[in-house]
Structures are given as C-alpha cells and as structure tokens.
Amino acid sequence: MASYPAHVLHSARMAPEAPKRLQPAMPCPDCSKIHPIRAGLIPSPFESVIAQQSWPTALETAAIRDFTRDIDAEMAWRELAVDRLLCELAELRRRSEQHKALIAPIRRVPPEIMAEIFLQLTAIGAEERYPFAYNSYNRFKKERLIRPILHAAPLIFREISREWRDIALSVPSLWNSLSLTCTNDKIQSSISLCDMWLKRSGSLPLSIQIYRPYHRDAVPQEVVGHYQDLLRVILPYAERWRLFHLSEIPLSCDRILRDLLPESVPILEDLGVSHHTESADSTPWEGLRTAPKLRVLYFDTICGTEAGQWLSFPWSHLTHIDVRRCSVYDYLHILRAASAAVVCAFTVELDSSSDHSPVSHSGLQTLKIENRLTCPQLSLLEIETEQEPSTPHGGLPSFIARSGATIQNFSLSGTTLNDTEFMACLSGMPQLRHLDVSEFSSSQFTNEVWESLTWRPDSPSPLIPDLESLHFAGGNNCSHEAVAQMLESRVRSDKPSLKTVYLSFFRNASDSVWERFVAFQKLGLNITLDMTFAESDEGSEISDAEIGGSDSDAESGDSEDYGDSEGEDA
Template sequence: MSILEADRARIAAIDAQILIFLEYSDRELESLSALQGEQAALHERLASYKYPVLTLPNEIVSKFFANFLPIYPLCPPLTGTSSPTNLAHICRLWREIAVATPELWRAIGFSDEGVRSEHKIYLSNLWLSRSGTLPLSIDIDEHWVDTAKILPDFLPHCARWEYLQLHIFSPLPHFLPQMPLLRQIDVMLGMTPPIFTLPDAPLLRTAIVGARRGVTEGVILPWAQLTSLTLRSVSASNCGRILRQATNLLHCNLRLFTRSDRQYTGSDVVLSHLDCLTMDTGSNRFPDVLSTFVVPALRSLTIEERLLSPVEPIRSLTAFISKSGCTLQKVHITEKIIEDADAYRQAFPSTEFSFEFDGY
C-alpha cells in the first residue's frame, strides 16, 4: 500500500510539472513526452493492482454485507451510510453482489427523515423486488409515510410477512389477506373505531396492540395461540376481554388506559402458563385489576405500586399470591411512593425485590 501511495504522489507531481511545460512553450518537448510516458506507466501499474478484498468469493462478501446491517428483523434506513443502498455505491462488483443478496433488502422501514414520501415508496418497491422470496420485516408508521399509497404495494407480498409493525390512523381493509409466515405483529390504531381483523396466521406467537382511547373491541387476533402479548393504552375492561381468550400466554405486558374504569370489577382472568407479568398505567386512577388475575405459574412481576393498592400494597400483593397459588421469584415495584422498601422484603423473604422510586 505504501508503494501505491508513492505512485499516486508521483502522478500528482508529474501533473504539476506537465502544467508548467504547457505554460512555457520553449521547454523541450522530449521532457514533456518523457513525463507523460512515466505518468502512463504509473497509471497502468495502479490499475493492475487488485485489492485483496476484491479477491474474496462473492458468497463471503455477501456475508460481510449482511453483518453490516441491523440484526433482522430490525429495519435499516432506506438511504444513508447505514443503508444497504450505500453498499451498492462503492464499486461495480460490490453493487452486483449487493443487488444479488436478498437478505439485504428484506427489512423495510420508513423512518428516514428528509426523504420525500414518493422517494420512499419508490425505494420500498425496489427493495421488495430485490428481496426475492425471503420472509419480510415490515415497519409502516403513518408519521413517516402515506399508508394509503404504500399498502397497495405491500399487500401482494403479505404471504411473506414475518414481522409486521403498523402504526396508522387511516382505515385498513377490514380483512387482511392470509399471512402464513407471520410470527410477530405490532399494531397501533388511531382510527375510531379501530377495526383490524387478522385472518389465519398459524405461526403468530407475539402481538403488541394499542388503540386510541383504549378501545380495542374491533381488533380481532388469534388470541389463544399467542405466547407473548403487550397491550398499550387499553382500557381495563377491554384488557380483561382479551386476556380471557389468550389462555396460552407466557409473557404479558399491560399499560392500562383507566379513564372510565376506576371502579373496574371483572370476572377472573385465568392464565395457567403465565411466567412474567408487567403492569402499569398512564393515569392517576387505578382500577383493581390485579386481584382478578389467577396465575399459578407466575415467577416474575413488574407493577406500579399504586396498582397493588393506593393504601395497603403489601396486603394486596399477599392476597394476589394467595389467590393464584404462585411462587414469585422476582418482583419489581415501579413508581414506589407508598410503602417502605424493607417492608416488602420482610413480608416476602424468599422473593427478590427491586424498586424504581417516584421521580427517578
């Protein structure tokens, strides 16, 4: 590499000398011709050099390219230095390898700032074609792209959707096509009322669901086959309705929207396999939801202290454990403002406690 650098420096020096000869015509033409000959020889030597990276097999280079991107199913930007499109701008060979590597183009998101929506749509169609027949990770957020314009391009590929994130405010088709490869879905619906029906999706195990004003009656998923469920800004009554159908959950994360459910009373929610439960609320009102849970296999609980009880959280936690018959190994109390931390450890000596204090 030092020799190549020296050659480039010598070429630059020759360029400067040639300019001088061209300015002063009384110089000998033989000297100019010699310099031009030396310059041509240097260019030829530089052109003949083959960089070691360009001698690697294409299959190895494509593996390097795949590791350049975020780990699937995370979506790289459509443009910029972290985008696979950047790899196609290095040289002709790398462009050919990048375009022929479907793994680079199978995770498509639209969060790039400063890129016009029309250009995002053009690029997404290009990525869809380059992704071949691979399963897809799709992230469509109406904040970044016009859903009405982009969805018609993606719906014909729904049989390849594996990870789907939809944060939208405009209406969707009431019944989406079948999604045989879908494993995870994240939907946040802003339309009122929210209507979303997912058809046959036999591999779906993880769902994240939210809707404006906590209303989710119009959201229909195959709840019984889920093992992980997150409900965001969902009313306590809707939460109970969904959870009574999601009987095979192992992990559950609830963020309650409680404006109309302060005096919530519902029938028991029995989740026989649930291992981990997280519960919080964005409201100053706190319905007694926890007391309706029967979770005999629960080992980990994360909960806002006021959702245990606004007055006697330890008594509430004791009643919950007794009713469920569970053996809690870890309890994480968030927004702790009521009970002394040591009081929890004294009441439940075999349980590991951790705390987040209010205001931290």
C-alpha cells in the same frame, strides 16, 4: 507554447529536458529527501557580488534584472512541468490500480462466497433495535432491520463492479428486510426505493417497518396520496410478511388497507400498528381472520371499534401483546382469548358496565385483576395506579395467593393496599427476589411490615427470605430505626441474600440512624439513600410512640437537616 511570453520560451529552450526514466537517487542538499538527481540550473554570473555584499553598479543592476527575468521564466516552465508530471502520475496510478485489480485475489473468490460476505457485511450494518412500538417494553424481541443508506451495505455492492452488482441482485436475503423512514418531502423517493427493494427479495419472508415521524400539522392531501401509493406497493406482498410495522401513516390510508389487505397472512409473526394521538374510528385490522404464526401484536387504538369486532381476531396464537387505548371489555376479552400469552401490556382508557378498578400487572400497564384470573407462570408483577381508586384492591392478595408461587419481581406504586393486605401479598410470593414499593396515597410499610421482614435466628423464616434487592420510597408511617434493624438483620444473617437497597424517605433521618445506614456498606451492602423528597420543616425521626407500632427504641430529638442533599449515595 505560443501563448507564453518570449522569455519563457527562451528559458524553456535553455532548460534541460525532463528525464523519461528515473535517474540515480541521492540525498537532496535542500530538502534532504532521497530523489533522482535534479537537472542542472543556470549558473549565476553574480556570485562575487553576492559574496561581497556590495552595491551593484548601474550596468550590473540592469544585468541582474535580465537574469531574474530568466529565473522567473525558468520557474514558470518548471511549474508547467510539475503540473504535467502530476497528471502523468495520476494516470500511471490509475493504470497500476487497474492492472493490480486484474490479478487481485478477491477476483478468484467464487460468487457464492462473495454472496456470503455480502450477507455478513449487511448483517453487521443492520440496526439491532427494538421495533418502534416496543421501546417502552424491553421484554419484546429485538429485530435486525436494514435501513437503505447510500454507500452502505447492501446498496454499496452495486457501485464496485458489474460483477458485484450481479451477485448482490442475485441474493434475495440481502433485500428481505427493510426499515424505511418516510418524511413528507421524501415520500415519493421512498415509494420507488421500496418497490425496488421488495422486487429483489425473491420469495423470502419479509420484515418491513414503515415509520413516519409524528407531526401535529395535518398531512396535505397530495402527500396522503403518496402514502396510499406506498401501501399499494407493499400490500401485494402481504402473504410474505413475517414482520410488519406501520407507524404514523395517515388514517385516511385505511381505505387502501381495507381494500387490499387479505384475510389471511400465513407467515406473519409480528404486527405493529401505531397512529399516535390520532383517533381511529375503525380499523381494517380487526377483519384479519387467519394468522397461524402471529405471536407479537402492538396496536395503539382499538377503543373506537364496535364491541365484538375484534372477537374473531386470532388472539389464541399470541404470546406478546401490547394494546393501547382499549376498554375494560377489550382487555378482559383479550386475556380470555389469548391463552398462550406470556407478556401483556394494556392501556385502558374506557370503562365497561362492570365496576373495575384498573391496576398495572407484569407487562400489563393498567389491568383489572379479577378473582377468576390465575397466572401460574407469572414471574414479574407490576401494580400501578395513577389515580386513587374509590375502593381498596382487596382482590390482589387472593390473586397473588393463586398465582404468586413463581413471582420473583414485584412492583407496587400508588395503590390503597393497607399493611395487612400488603403482608398478605408478600406471604404469597415465597420466591420473591426483587421488591419495589412507592408509597403515595397510603402507607404499605408500617413498623409491623419491617419487623415481619426482619431476620431472627430464633424465629421462623421472615417474609421473602431470598430478597436480593429492595427499592423503597415513602416511610410516612414507619420509623427509620425499624428499617435499619431489618437491613442489619439481613446483612448479618447466615444466609445474606440482600445485596442492593435504595431508600427514598419522605422524612429526614436522625444522625445516628443515618450513620447506621452508611455503615452497612462495610458489610457489603450496596445502599443508596435519597433525601430529595424529605420534608424539612421538622427534620427529625418520628418516634415509635407516634407510630404506635414497635417495641424498638426510637430515635428522637433534633437531627441535622438533610433535605437539601439530592440523591446522595451512602
């Protein structure tokens, strides 16, 4: 107290001592809150002056100054008392929490129950997402992978108590899944974190995903060394890999993989390797000989390898394959060897000595469909050609004739099939439910095709009788009237299967045909009309005479220009 002014010490002596126990609670006249009766205050000797609002005399003025100094001193003392009480309150709160924790019900939960709680909380916090390599192919299985985040499960369990830390460290299944994002500036900390994580995983199968964000700049040599050290930490656990994804790790690390990767990975089920735009001249992965449980493979580059290096890879076990930057020879070999494959995707960038026209099939992004190829269980078929091939895809109808009995989804984009070949394809897919056609270089949909799809009670069943959804873009060689007649016949039939239609015409429709399309909504058809790409120079319906195909009445003459309406819903 010696450091305070004398008048503060004087007031402190005058003030009543703070109560050590709570006094009876009563409403406060100032704040109206219920709290203990406050200590008495120094009475003012100038109540009469305050009441009369009179100007004090010189003697009273001096006395008032002395009195206000005493009040200020009293305030200073009480502020000190408040600070002391706040500290005492914090200490009492800590003591209360400590003693309540001693008798908390959770302390009586057996360790094995706590371990199960930890597992459930960790599973909730895991990211359910497609592995990095399969974002564009959502047919691949999702994986729940744990990202190491401070103050989140499972790392947070180490921070609560010594007992919880011991329980967390004794449960290997908290640590057998790891999704690690490595940046060049944090790679060193990632090495120690990965080492700690895997050492705690016991003998359980491991799911590991190591991802480095792609950068155009070259990786500094020092950073390359850190990535090599990271692989030296992970590779000794290869015999326990169940899922292993490696993305954007510098190619110069392949030497470490080649030296330390075993020929056998007995429980590996899912392998993904990506180098983005880097060109891999060779890879250690084609030397993998034994992987009896391998089912899913993503690899972004095999076209730089010598022909035949991948021949001994265990393709026969795979059910899901996604291979980028391969040659025609590569994917043909893989298709022949992968007898159990269900979903395949190939990006073909190198041709072979054979004359092949690449197309897209099912999950296969660009695939040559040879006459010898048959897929009896095929349910989804996607044909896409980014560049117009030199010859028509004459082999596609025969392939569908052999394999199309089970196809329910068919997508055709940018191919040179004519309308006759296209109808031959449709006739080979009797169970087709969803049809998606985008015309670019040629016109598959002529009036004859729309008429073959029209439902007529007095004639045999039309093509694809169970069609549920239609997505069509094009229409340079057919009339809108033929389209409208087909849709009306489907929605008014005794067996109305068609529910959803999206039409994007390259020519504008007349007012009357447009109104017919809009009216289909009242019949329960979910129809969307998109005139974004319609030509606006003529703005009129093409006639059947100009097409030379149908006996139906064609709309002709002027029509309102819908060329400026973007994605308008009917």
